[in-house]
Amino acid sequence: MNKQEILEALPYSYPFLFVDELVEIDENGAYGTYTFNPELEIYKGHFKDKPVTPGVILIETMAQIGLVCLGIYLLGNVEEQETGHVVLTSAAIDFLKPVFPGEKVTVVSKKVYFRFKKLHCTVSMTNAAGETVCNGKLSGMVTLKLNG
């Protein structure tokens, strides 16, 4: 599966797609970017008159780039006829810096293991200045079905 095919296989669309570009992907990890669209509805409420990207959205962005893209790639290698999905099962993330509307972030994930359909990764997000925004561990189950 190439990078374009993986992006097309993602089950998200606006306003919940948080991947712009998949720069590199191989069996050991993924690396991609996203620029937070200032028009996203969430900025109207988080926070009132002081827009900051919510931590849960940073986790989602790390998961979409680092875990879901990688899971689709890995399952594509095992079951060539099928498109995989990834259901997030756990997240342990530390937040270090805020991300404001319009900021471009880079997500790097490294596979710790992929066994019995469970993908466990370390992930980190950096901003345009190269500063670490958040990092930690994410896990998901790779499945052929999205709804259980």
Next chain:
Amino acid sequence: MPNENLINRLKAIVSTYAQNKEALNSINEETDFINDLKINSANLVDVILDVEEEFDIVIDNDAMEKMLTVKASIAVIEAKLSEK
């Protein structure tokens, strides 16, 4: 109990993941990881990986799918240990 030693080693592993601590305290051969201990399928994978490390064995997909109870897990572990 003949398998007491194995059960105690399993108990140490599952204690990290078991949501139901009462069921954990009364763990026995009939204990079911998902229904009794309330371990989810993602953490069940970690139980299997920890079992591999603790007993220095390799568990394949077929064996993994059987390991839903203490009894079934002990059977798999004993079979893998006897192959060594």
